[in-house]
Amino acid sequence: MIVKNFAVLFMFTFFVFSDTAFVDDLPKCKLDDYECLRGLYESIIHSIGKSGIPELNIPPVDPLKITNVTVNVLGLVNITMVDGVAKGVKDCLFEQFRINITEETGHQENTCDLSIKGHYKIESASPLLEALLQGNAISGEGNGKIKIEKLHMKFDFPFYAQKRDDGEIYIKCIYDLIKYDYEIRGKVGFFADNLYLGNQEISKAIVRMLNENWEFVMSSFGQPFVDKAVEFYFKFASYFFDAVPARHFIIDDLSPYAKP
Structure with missing residues (x-):
């Protein structure tokens, strides 16, 4: 019983000090020190990395597990990543990050090498497309991958300082x-296998x-x-700013x- 209680105490102490160590080690910046803010944001994403911050309920960002995420392309086909992973976020180069508290606006720029691979499914979503293809439907279910080198992105985002019931102020x-x-x-x-037009296998072509x-x-x-990638990217950013x-x-x- 003593050993068990000691183990519980040890785990509690570990998590408390891990949480404290993380927030205490964060760089602290003035609002007009844009280089400091850029480094801060970069350190946050890199710190979350592969392990996340369990004590703050922040999951890992790299690799990011993707399950049953569907993208509709121009109303023509639905592409679903049934089970896959995305990699590259933790190694993004953060070039700019600045905020204007009075105007409640922010701006950031970064460049990333990203890859997504896993088990995909594709199906026609448009009768018009099938008509153009002489009654043949596009379908497929197999392994797929997309790799994007040097994706440069610019973001403009509204935010505000939010005071919550706990008395703390957060960036929202x-x-x-x-x-x-x-x-x-x-x-x-790009890579994909098991892609069909009607009954004809057309993956290589x-x-x-x-x-x-x-x-x-x-x-x-x-x-x-890219819309879906941005959605995931800011979802993980929100985990940190909503928690700290x-x-x-x-x-x-x-x-x-x-x-x-």
Whole structure:
């Protein structure tokens, strides 16, 4: 019984001090020190990395497990990642991060090498497409992968200082109103097997076409995939900012700006 109680005490102490150590070791920045803010945000994402921060209920960001996530491409096909992983977020290069507390706006820029692979499923979502393909449907279920090199993204996001019932002030981002733009400064590679047009297996031909024309493919059909990536990216950012009071990483007094 003594051993059991000691083990419980040890685990409790470990988690408490792990939590404290993490927030206490965060860089603390003034609101107008944009280089410090950039380094702070980069350190947060890199720290979460592969292990997350269990004490703050923050899951890992790299690799990120993806289960049953569906993207509709121009109303023509539905592509579902049934079971896969995304990698690369923890190694993103953070080039800019700044916030304006009085205007309640923020801006960031980063460049990432990203890959997503796993078990996919694709099916036609448009009778018109099938008509154009002479009654043949596009379908498939197998292994797929997409690799994007040097995806450069710019984000503009609204936020505010939120005072909660615990008396603490948090940074609250309004994720539904985020505006972003992107460009691919490297290249994109595709892979898929078990892809069919009607009863004809067309994986090799389609993959070759995608890889040879990736710039056209991404400019024409890439937006839904980037939209989904942005959704996941800011979802994980919200885990941190919703869990850690701003006083742990912001030097300035935010109380004059705080709202409920």
